[in-house]
Amino acid sequence: MTSEEQSAAATLRVTISRIYRSLRLSATSNITPSQISVLFRIEQFAPVRMGVLAHLERITPATLSKVVDSLEAVDLVEREPDPLDGRVTLVSVSPAGHHLIETLRTASTLALEEALAKLEPHDRDVLMQSLPALEKLAEILLSSSE
Secondary structure (H helix, E strand, O other), rough: OHHHHHHHHHHHHHHHHHHHHHHHHOOOOOOOHHHHHHHHHHHHHHEHHHHHHHHOOOOOOOHHHHHHHHHOOOEEEEEEOOOOEEEEEEEOOOOHHHHHHHHHHHHHHHHEEEEEEHHOOOHHHHHHHHHHHHHHHHHHHHHOOO
């Protein structure tokens, strides 16, 4: 990899981190970033076993259990026994959790729409043209992390 490519990779990492942080701050809620991450992951794979969820989140089962307990305490997730194995717990998003997820998504989308509207038309066009490449990059990163 050339030094120019290394520099571009570092700049992209910093830029993505700044965008992610800004979006997180624009979508205020009373739960932590870790809780938000777990909530979105549960929605993606629900109903999901706790062990699978811990693996997906790359955290210990004990840590995950605390996060899920805290989400359950504020009525954002629900647990139920696995019908195939009653010793195993499945977790899914509650109606209140779905509402929060939708609120967070709407706030993030609105923040992006407002920021895009402030860009110069040429910059906005360049950004829109780069979306397919960014989507491919995301797919590559996701597949290499599995």
